[in-house]
Amino acid sequence: MFLTEEESGMLAGKKGPAVQKAMEILVALGESFGAKRLLTVSNVHMAGSSVLVAEEAGTRFVEDIKRQGGTFVTRVTTNPTAVDPVQWREIGIPESDSALQTRLTDAYAGMGANTCNTCIPYLVGNSPRFGEHMAWGESSAVVYANSVCGARTNREGGPSGLATALTGRTPEYGFHLTENRHGKLLVQVETSLDDMTDYGTLGYFAGRIAGQDTPVFTGIPSDPTLEQLKALSAALAASGAVSMFHAVGVTPEAPTLEAAFGGKTPEKVLVFDEAEKKKAEAALNKEPTDHVDWILVGCPNASVQEIREVAEALERKKVHKDVALWVTTAGAMYAMAERMGYIQTIKDAGGTVVRETCPFLARSRVIAPVKGYRTLTTNSAKMAFYAPGQFGLPTHYGNLNRVMQAAVSGVWR
Structure with missing residues (x-):
């Protein structure tokens, strides 16, 4: 792999x-993927920000890099941590995680990271530009950046993201190359997509079949919301290993079907109709009873609009006494929603707005049995897909209206 004089010096x-250690990581990564050179980048989203991922060994590694004089030379934002910084004890997070998380977050901050601790960095100040080369972790954010923003990034792990942040370099391979960004399979949407949950269901359906390939969608309305595209991105990356999608007439690199496929013919054609939507929804509902005890909204982290919708659904109502409602979000989203009064409305109803963490990146296999949770109810296809395996919790899955009715009644209908 060609290195410039400056890179050779590093x-x-x-x-x-x-x-030096960072360059060793990047050169080894680039050579393993056949990269011809390194790209100069100035934008990193750090995946390894939770001690559930890093544990003691990873935390020490980051601390050692800082002690060796490591300083970030790019914009760096961080993924969710393992703790809510204010109410970790109340929601059941172990004290040992809180102490270790403080060490890891402090090490990242000490090297220059913006410790926003969220999976939606594009909503808290790190907005990718069209064509910008980046090194982002967090699967849903990678799909969103590539597809909705038209930026260019592979799905980076903690070590490679850290190495890029220290050097301002990333290997040129994968989705940094135009020829690798074209679609492989066509998904014809022939049913209505009315809300975030429908987009998540579509993503779950397509991701299972796509694997690592890039799907191209036709039939998606021309005006999907940010939240709907966020849900689609997350589900594609969960049920498959998708890093990018095209929606014809919606996403920036797909003004036409021909452009989305780079002039080539689709390798496979799928139809997502009402029957397939119902089948996918049924597959994500793993809990056969109507029992509800833990409800999660905000995967990926909730926007202010999503928090508003939860607050409106709870206006002058109470969460059932046997139900714990979590709305997970970024600290910046929390602050804005608090100013608008949405946080207080949710608190008054008995819900909890959780900052800077989520069930994936907190120790949910500890939290659930301590709190007595036996099921997880959500409007997120990503959460519904992962919860049975990762947390041992069967899921109820449906749109926000259905989920909020369950929060109040304590029963899944």
Whole structure:
């Protein structure tokens, strides 16, 4: 792989041991994927921000990099952590996680990261530009950045993201190359997409079949909301290993079907109709009873609009006494929603707005049995797909209206 004089100097240790180790990681990664060179980048979203992922060893590694003089030379935002910084004890997070998380977050902040601690960095100040080369982790954010923003990033892990942040370089392979961004299979949408949950169901359906390939959608309305595209991105990355999609007439690199496929013919054609939608919804409903005890809204993290919709659904109502309602979001979203009065409405109803973490990146296999949770109810296809395996919790899955009715009644209907 070709290295510039500056990059060769980094690899030789001329900018210190932290940068040298980072370059070793990037060169090894680039050579394993056949990259011809490194790209200069200035935008990283750090995936390894939770101690559930990093644990003690990963935390020490980041702390060691900081002690060696590591300083971030790019914009860096961080993914959700394992704790809510204010109410971790009340929601059941172990004290040991809180202490370790403080160490890890402090190490990232000390090197220059914006510790926003969210999976929606594009809503808290890190907005990708069209054509911008980046190094982002967090699967749903990667799909959103590539597809909705037209930026260019592979799905980076913690070590490679950290290495890019220290050097401002990433190997040129995968979705950084135009020829790898074209669609492989066509998904014809022949049913209505009315809300976030419908988009998540579509993503779950397509992701299972696409695997790592890029799907191209036709029949998606021309005016989907940010939240709907966020739900589609998350579900595609959950049921498959999708890093990008095209929606003809919606996403920036798909003004036409021909452009989405780069002039090639689709390798496969799928139809998503009402029957397939119902079948996919049924597959995500794993809990056969009507029992409800833990409800989750905000996967990926909720926008202010989503928090508003929860607050409106709870106006002058109470969450059932046997139900715990979590709305997970970023600290910045929390602050805006608090100013608008939405947080207080949810609190008054008995719900909890959780900041900077989520069931995926907190120790839910500890939280659930301690709190007595036996099921998880959600409007997120990503959460419904992962919860049975990751947390051992069967799921109820449906749109927000249905979920909020369950929150109040304590019964899934």
